[in-house]
Amino acid sequence: MAAALLVCSLAAAQSSDEQLPGFDLERLETNVGRGTTLVGNGELMVPGGLNVSLLGHYQRLPLVLNDGEGDLQVVRNRATALLSAGYGVLPWLEVSAQLPFVLWQQGDDPALVGLGQLAAQGLGTPVLQARLGLLSRRQRQPVDLSADLGVGLPFGNGSALAGDDGPRFHARMTVGTSLGWVAPSLEAGVLFRPSILLATSAGAAKQGANSEIRLGAALATTGKGLRGELGLRATLSPQVSMDLLGGVRFPLPAGLDAFLMGGPGLGGALGAPRFRMLAGVSFRSEPPPKLSFMDATADRELQLALATPTRQQEEERVRPVSTWELNSLSRGDPLENAEQQGKKEPLRPYQPTPQEKVVLRGVIAFSQGSAELPGVVPLLDQAVLQLSELHRGGTVIIEGHADTEGTDTSDMFMSLRRAQAVRRYLVNQGIPATQVRIRGFGAEWPLSARPATEEERQLNRRAEVIVLTDAAPTSTNAQSPAP
Structure with missing residues (x-):
């Protein structure tokens, strides 16, 4: 439905200066802080802990439209970067920020349907987030449980399909634990975003719901050396899209970690590519808790x-x-x-x-x-x-x-x-x-x-x-x- 409405509006355009309606094409959210690349594990960093990561992201065919006669690959290849940082403020509070960039993208000539050129680079939607710890295994509780509250600021470049017309908000719950050499985690939340406005020959129309349900699951191996990660993310809106990514994470000198992930995307929603690949490095520094001296x-x-x-001793035998x-x-x-x-x-x-x-x-x-x-x-x-x-x-x-x-x-x-x-x-x-x-x-x-x-x-x-x-x-x- 989104592709049909968008193509109708494109075909009705009379000026080559018209642009695609500004919206954020990206649907994949990455994790800042403890946990896997895609899904957190509910655990917060200790107060004073710092996590900084730089991620490179490649997508294949994230935006393909069909007008009934053939496919128009508006965005065939897309490369983005994501700079993120998180900081532990209190034992139950962690704050983080993400700043994405569109480095390069290309596809079919939009002039075929009466559109101007799509911007090849641009600033993405900055995201500010607070993570609240509800349960913690450090306190001998069975699982780690946290709640995330975040806002996406409307500073992204809409002509590069990197920003919405207004702010967006998200809330989600994340739970995780450790079972021997594996650590599973689950995530569920909702995203509220502005609707995509499209102009058709019949007048103004709104496309798509202004809320999406987002689910995630991850499984990672534990240890200090080479570790494996497997993550699944799904978005439920008028259309359903899913990403299944697997990869590895391994330590580097000076407290750095490197990671590499890739996998297919499924679904017909806007921003659901056929294939994704993520690669990057992260740095984490967490001081030990303050020393406590016994009275x-x-x-x-x-x-x-x-x-x-506390119990009566038996007569000594051996x-x-x-x-x-x-x-x-x-x-x-x-x-x-x-x-x-x-x-x-x-x-x-x-x-x-x-x-x-x-x-x-x-x-x-x-x-x-x-x-x-x-x-x-x-x-x-x-x-x-x-x-x-x-x-x-x-x-x-x-x-x-x-x-x-x-x-x-x-x-x-x-x-x-x-x-x-x-x-x-x-x-x-x-x-x-x-x-x-x-x-x-x-x-x-x-x-x-x-x-x-x-x-x-x-x-x-x-x-x-x-x-x-x-x-x-x-x-x-x-x-x-x-x-």
């Missing part, structure tokens, strides 16, 4: 609570032994060491001495039966930053815990594996291995003694991270207990 009174109360088991205890047994008289070891109390969570200062403490939760770190862990980035700023060095104590997921022995091994996973991450970030100490407690020290929900059970599947300053030199020979 001395709160720390003392926490230590007293940890010192009392107590799991940590690595450093095995090493200590290998030094000196084995019989004497074993006799002294038998008199010691069971391992307890580490309690700093008065000469030590706790500068950072936090908990990392794990999935059931897993010792893999749950994606991005800001706590560990805080620990790396804090250790790099300590002038006299510091110590990181990692204590692994498990839920009652198996036998006592398997729980002990699982808690040690979780502690080792945290230690491996810190060492890979440049922390000397001699500054990192680990211990495993199995399921002996749960935070929730009788868990009834998955959230309570996850509290027990954890690794506790404690960053301490080195013990201050004293005039006595007293030594603080080593973990």
Whole structure:
């Protein structure tokens, strides 16, 4: 219907100076911030985080008209560029802006239907957007959920089919999560835009609805190396159009990422090409959250609570032994060491001495039966930053815990594996291995003694991270207990 009305108006034109009605031909929206190139994942950048990207976009046959006798390829090839930037303002607010440009486009001579030449270059519709965080997995919620509110400013060049006659507005919801090595996400929203005005021999007429429903879905692999992306976008208006794009994203030096995507377009709506290709680079910088120092009174109360088991200890049968205890047994008289070891109390969570200062403490939760770190862990980035700023060095104590997921022995091994996973991450970030100490407690020290929900059970599947300053030199020979 859009093509028929537009062709009728073109055929009725009497002057070669007449131009195509000004409207924004572009229908594909890209994502600014976290997530894939096409669809976000509902996660916001941390406050102070910055994301900047430059994207090149090629389209094949985005505007083809048919007057009943043949096709007129008004826009056969089109190349555009998109500069976008996003900034994390608050934990629940992220703002962004997009500025598109038409670099080059060409097609059949519009004079065949009585039109003047189409502009080959022009400024596109600038878009300003605010993203509001509603749910976050950082707060141990099941998914990331955000709402986007945006406005398209009427500054685009209509003669280059890059701008509408008035402002446009959009609102959408985005949800995403992580399932092992893949991260799915979904998006749904509505776009309100000015109607395209066409002049026919019968007078003025309006073409097309002034609102469109836009849907999106994406699936991406996780990790730090080469990653794959698959995205689907659909627009529901008087006509339906869809784009299916697949590609890869890979890291570059200096914090840059490069991406390449391509795929077919389906549907007869204006601006639905036969093929698209996207390529570009992005830069993201997110500072770790501000360090939080533990209050001395709160720390003392926490230590007293940890010192009392939440469930009655069974009579010792065979107590799991940590690595450093095995090493200590290998030094000196084995019989004497074993006799002294038998008199010691069971391992307890580490309690700093008065000469030590706790500068950072936090908990990392794990999935059931897993010792893999749950994606991005800001706590560990805080620990790396804090250790790099300590002038006299510091110590990181990692204590692994498990839920009652198996036998006592398997729980002990699982808690040690979780502690080792945290230690491996810190060492890979440049922390000397001699500054990192680990211990495993199995399921002996749960935070929730009788868990009834998955959230309570996850509290027990954890690794506790404690960053301490080195013990201050004293005039006595007293030594603080080593973990």
